[in-house]
Amino acid sequence: CGGELTEPRQFNLMFKTFMGPIEEEANVVYLRPETAQGMFVNFQNVLNTTRKRLPLGIAQIGKAFRNEITTGNFIFRSREFEQMEIEFFVKPGTDEEWFNYWLQERLNWYLKLGIKKENLRLRQHTKGELAHYARACYDIDYLFPMGWSELEGIANRGDFDLVQHANYSGKSLDYFDEETKEHFIPCVID
Template sequence: MDKIVSLARRRGFIFPSSEIYGGLNSCWDYGPLGVELKRNVKEAWWRYMVRDRDDVVGLDASIIMHPRVWEASGHVAGFSDPMVDCKKCKMRWRPTDLAEPKCPACGGELTESRQFNLMFKTFMGPVEEAASIVYLRPETAQGIFVNFENVLNTTRKKLPFGIAQIGKSFRNEITTGNFIFRSREFEQMELEYFVKPGADDACLEEWTQYRLNWYKNLGMNPENLRLRAHRSDELAHYAKGCYDVEYNFPMGWSELEGIANRRDFDLTQHAKYSGKSLEYFDEETKEHFVPYVIEPSAGVERSTLAFLIDAYAEEPDKDEIRTVLHLHPALAPYKIAVLPLSKKEILSDYARKIYADLRKCWMVAYDDSQSIGRRYRRQDEIGTPYCVTVDFQSLEDGMVTVRDRDSMAQIRVKVSELSYILAAKLSG
């Protein structure tokens, strides 16, 4: 993990939040490369979950919702973790994270365990009173449930169908750490897939496989991925079944995504609290019922971290070791780097034209400083799949060198065919 943290910091993927003020615990800022990587993760999810399917539509709901939403969902009463304090150094811990009943930081004695609600509270409007309390959403799912009827009426979708959303969530986590794995502000990629009761068990199995394939399709090593079914004593009270997709992180196997059968719990609760019927009418059978829901819920930061860890390699290159990120081209911040062999104007004019042309389709880097070997290394380290090297010969024969990040093989291609060749390589 230290190597990933250092690379992420050094190359501008991830910085501690408010760093010039000493940072803010478990809040992170995404730099020029990190923001591209994260956008690509979200884009890949959206394409796979929404655009490639005709049974899923998207949504972007407000982060601040009516406070009754969180009463109905059970978060006000029950979204809490047990917490203990160290009597000596005052650090706070989740008892479930501790191997022994003493403070891991100083060995001090711990207080009795008490419940701590993880929702961030704030006030809406100018008066700070109980009536104006609102919450920063701790999950994006509830925005989907409260819009179930709106989406149903406006899209005329028939069961089974899903509503997908990507957005920020906030949890006042007691213990944080492991870099961006557990943050207090993070993004979720959630789908609520509504089905007829009875079709739910098979649907849970289908979504589990479909989600596992998303990680594999994006190049994640299957040996670092596993599914773990929740034991009945682990299940949330509303859940009928649940799987975690786990990744073999440096700190051990940990949850990347949860895929749960939430039954009709949420829609039933919102119907009860809002007084609005959230039933579905099945035109074929003429039945009214509340659909069941299967929820694959993934974290953007956890996926991003897992993709970074999975892609990281140190490999021998001649007499040295090169650091390389074998990121899938769909995720790589830059797809291509254009590298003119010299800064001479005649060559840079030519190279800049190529650069301008490629930028119409892709995120492309341009780098003309230091030796070509160093520049290849820099691009390898940030995961750029292809480098295009422009040399003086190019001015005469209209050809450039394309270097492959993974094999380091180089081929000479015509500039007139470059876009076409790169498009074929990048798509795979």
């Protein structure tokens, strides 16, 4: 474009703020950029209180905050928004099957609502855009007047989140399968 470029700078897409009235490093907190992590840290609690078996889904609706670099296109790039997420916990080795199931189930939901098939598409994330936690990810896109844009994403997160929470908290997030008598960390479809 011929314009001048700035030196590279570190971007943080999380909103930083302070707990309490004093702005000091000990009081730094971040507003949550997604609702998923609350479901991961509560996974064991949900298992213990509901006595459910895998596959098991936990859903949550709540506020999320992202320090978007460029806001615009109305609701597509806002800094505060309502987010709905489902984390679906499955036995390792069945995660690809469940990922494909949810991909088709979610697409069918839009079609049942009466959205024209030609206005919907499944777009697979390339290896370069795949999130660090994801084994696979597709977006369900809609053809808006401004062009194609994401309605939702479906990701196979593997066991990444539960393993990380277990490692850093020192608490086991293993699941014990009563039928097979085996312990394992579930995979998650998001």
